[in-house]
Amino acid sequence: MKYPSLVVCFVLVALLGMGSSSVVAQKSAYPTKPIRWIVSYAPGTTGDILARALSPRVSESFGQQVVVDNRGGANGNLGTAAGAKSSADGYTFLLAGNASLSINPHVTPNLPYHPVKDFAPVILLGTVPLVLNAHPALPAKSVRELVLLAKTKPGHLNYASGGNGTTTHLAGELLKMSAGIELTHIPYRTAAQAIIDLLGGQVPLMFTAVPTTLSHVRAGLLRAIAVTGAKRAPALPEVPALAETLPGFEVTVWYGLLAPAGTAKDIVQRNFTEVTRTLQTPEVRQQLGAQGVELSGMGPERFAAFVKEEFTRWGKVVKAAGARPD
Structure with missing residues (x-):
């Protein structure tokens, strides 16, 4: 009388084992x-x-x-x-x-x-990281010189961005807050339009992602004042980080x-x-x-x-x- 029960138990154990093996197989098979x-x-x-x-x-x-x-x-x-x-x-x-x-x-x-x-x-x-680009005509060549210039002429310096609420806009706002200076934001519909005016000297400053204006900086068409990473960027090792002058300043995409x-x-x-x-x-x-x-x-x-x-x-x-x- 006990043998049928034992058989049933063996069958159940075997089925459970197959079921668990199936689950493991399904997990290990990802993705299918x-x-x-x-x-x-x-x-x-x-x-x-x-x-x-x-x-x-x-x-x-x-x-x-x-x-x-x-x-x-x-x-x-x-x-x-x-x-x-x-x-x-x-x-x-x-x-x-x-x-x-x-x-x-x-x-x-x-x-x-x-x-x-x-x-x-x-x-x-x-x-x-971003880079703070300046038109070569701008007299400031460093963050310290830029801050001094902005404090000498409050509200007279403009900076461009690719639009309100973009990273390049807010990087400028963070710079204003960190340095205690006044800069006037000029939003453009696109970053490309803003860069054209930056190259033409219609606007003196703009934050961009490093790759965006790297060729212009290397060609001398723009001056890289600083980068916004915690440390210097490998692509621009000679350009200081803003954090070297304004400790804690960091903005990255x-x-x-x-x-x-x-x-x-x-x-x-x-x-x-x-x-x-x-x-x-x-x-x-x-x-x-x-x-x-x-x-x-x-x-x-x-x-x-x-x-x-x-x-x-x-x-x-x-x-x-x-x-x-x-």
Whole structure:
């Protein structure tokens, strides 16, 4: 009478073992289909270049294609919103940065996403410092000379930006607050238009990402007064950091990969591992270094804390500047 019961037990144990093996197999098999990276930048921008430098190699590591889906527009808001609304199944990720995750939510109320609540950060890919460019006709050749000139002629110095609420605008506002000077902000519809006027001398100052005006600086068409990273930029080693004169001053454009909130932690970790491996390859480091990108590799927990810190920090700057969308 006991033998049938024993048989049933053996069968149940076997079935349970098969079930658990199946679960393990499913987890280890990830990914089983292509992965999509929603890139909140237009083709040809630094964020897009990052995605296209990394995606082929991550595809090789996974054995599944990583598809780059450009969703530029509204200063990154369109792509970021699309990423927030995506399924948390491990097959859609967002490549976004400080504009849509740290600044825009404070400048434009009621965006259809929350930068902290709607995402599971995977990895901080890299940062790009800004450079404070001056037209050669401006007599100031250093931060100290610029501050002295601004204090001698309060409100007479202008600086251009690619629009209200952009990183280049707020970098100027942070400079004003940090140095205790007055500068008049001249917003342009696009950064390209602003740079044309900067080169022509119609406006004397402008913050840009280092790669944007690097060729103009090297050609002597613009003077690089300082960079905004915590230390000097490898692309401009002879140019001091603003922090050397104004301690604590730091502004960088940063780029990260995030998953929709609710994505399984093991999937987040797996993607962090594969992307990190790609970031460490000499080819990628050389390619992105030439673009002025300083690679990071900050992991999920630290990156999540970083996003919160940046969101809080830039909220204060936006409020102090009274920045509003154009």
